[in-house]
Amino acid sequence: MTENPFFTPSPLVYQLPPYAEIRQEHYLPAYERGMAEQLAEIAAITDTHSIPTFENTLVALERSGQLLSRVDAVFRNQSSSDTTELLDEVEATVSPLLAAHHDAIHLDQKLFARIEALYEARAGLELDPESLRLLERRYTAFVRSGARLGAAEQARLRELNAELAALGTTFQQNVNAATRAAALVVDSAEELAGLSEGAIAGAAENAKVLGRGGAYVLSLKSTSGQPELAQLSDRSVRERLLAASLARGGEANGPLAIRMAGLRAERAALLGFPSHAAYVVADETAGTVEAVSGLLTRLVEPAVANARREAAELAEVAAADGIEEIAAHDWAYYSEKVRQASYQVDAAALRPYFELERVLKDGVFFAAKLAYGLSFTERPELTAHHPDARVFEVFEEDGGSLGLFIGDFHARASKRGGAWMDELVGQSGLTGLRPVVLNNLNIPRPAPGEPALLSWDEVRTLFHEFGHALHGLFSDVTYPLFAGTAVPRDFVEFPSQVNEMWMVRPEVLANYARHHETGEPLPAELVERMTAAEGFGQGFRTVEYLAATLLDWAWHTLPQGHEVADAGEFEERALAEAGIAFPAIPPRYRTPYFQHIFSSGYSAGYYAYIWSEVLDADTVRWFETNGKSVRDSGELFRRELLARGNSSDPLESFRAVVGRAPETGPLLERRGLA
């Protein structure tokens, strides 16, 4: 292997990764060389006999590790979006190496001594605000990574980090395997009664792909609830589907979760915190465990009360089918019935108005034009990470180029569940790089020759993920550390949630929601009824989310040394103690497949979604009531908030847009909790 395409910067526009050249075998050697290169770059910083300066220490550190950044950005997406056995192996090999690499830098005493000296002298350095923030953030990151601990404690810390990294990868790979294995197989189309013809054909097609030709396979989504539960009229099939979903991964991942929570508590104690949650939130906008617990506790009671009201409505309809008590596998099905009866909304009737291509171009892109003046040109000659993925060049209102956006919208067996954004190239004035961002979704592939018709939730997801993409595209910072979405975790969902508002803005909706065959616009009263019906589902949505959040919180507020015997029992007790146990509404994720908190960096961070939603609801109200044009509001939001990334304090960016600190009123109202 003479030519590893990661070894040199990509020659392509925007340094788009040279996917046509990249082979699976390139990743591991590129990681190894990337880490070695960065350590050499850091040795060059610390070996110098010159006195530390901002330039020769902090800026040099920011410039280091570019090969590692290149390969890591590509690999992280690839191993999630189109994985193979070999990539799974590479991931398992690399994640402990990366954890050790992180420690090698952050526990480097010579490097820390230089940063500390500069930090102590910061008042006299005459740094510009972003540079000063870089110094402060780096110093904090070193201290939080254990730079001030003694040698024995640092050695233990390295062990903990290595084991946690390895366990996180195993956890994720177990979830993937368990989710595939738990797919529901039925022998006859009759058992799938209630699903659309297209969905039944899709299940038959899916079976063929999975080598079960002649049968029908419903593959599972990552969440507890499965979309088909809303339509399947055979109660026993619903029961089997949900049971398969809820039981996923328990045997393998229950013990892993216990071990990981224990190791995290031990690490927090080493670093001087009473729990992992306390350690995590100290560096988030929330600040303290009490602040988070306070918000969650305030929401539980009204949310449960809402869910009870919804349950009573469902029970009335279900009684006609001889069902005495609504079970978890009945909830979505009768919700749909209530929606149809009380709001005359049929979710399936909406789909023909939400054709993927139109939603993307006439909805998502159109909204970005209204608010920010952007335009998009597809660049089919540019190769992305998978043949399904499409590359668009993004242009400013004045015609200047901004970056690349890659959309990979369809589900496939090699892609993990859910939807997410990745940055393949992060913007930075220092490196001169411009952004290449990517959205992954899991929209089921339509039968051959059929259009992809989206559900209401899939449309929302498309707008949501594009909000993250904009955050990356608009990044206008000097230092790579601050680029785009590199904000605190409990802030990062805020811009993406705000972008969801465009989905139902009348001028946007009218532009994209058109019948795929007749071109007829989605009737306005249907939208009104759908929006009203959304209010109806808030009890369910809030409870399932809060249950998952409080479960995360229970695992990660454990003090060091607390023994958990069984993950399932722990989960049950945690939900009961938090007052959120509601048998008909399982948590959005149960412990054994809660990837956010055991493998993707959201440990003690799942609260972030509702924490961000406070800012989101408040900002949406600001957009609606500030008296400015949509374009002017968009420009202000972009300049003061999206463009800043983490280069200034995120809550100050919020204040710069809205003019005051965030208020919870709009969120409580939106969720029917006021």
Ligand SMILES: [Zn+2]
């Ligand atoms: Zn998001």
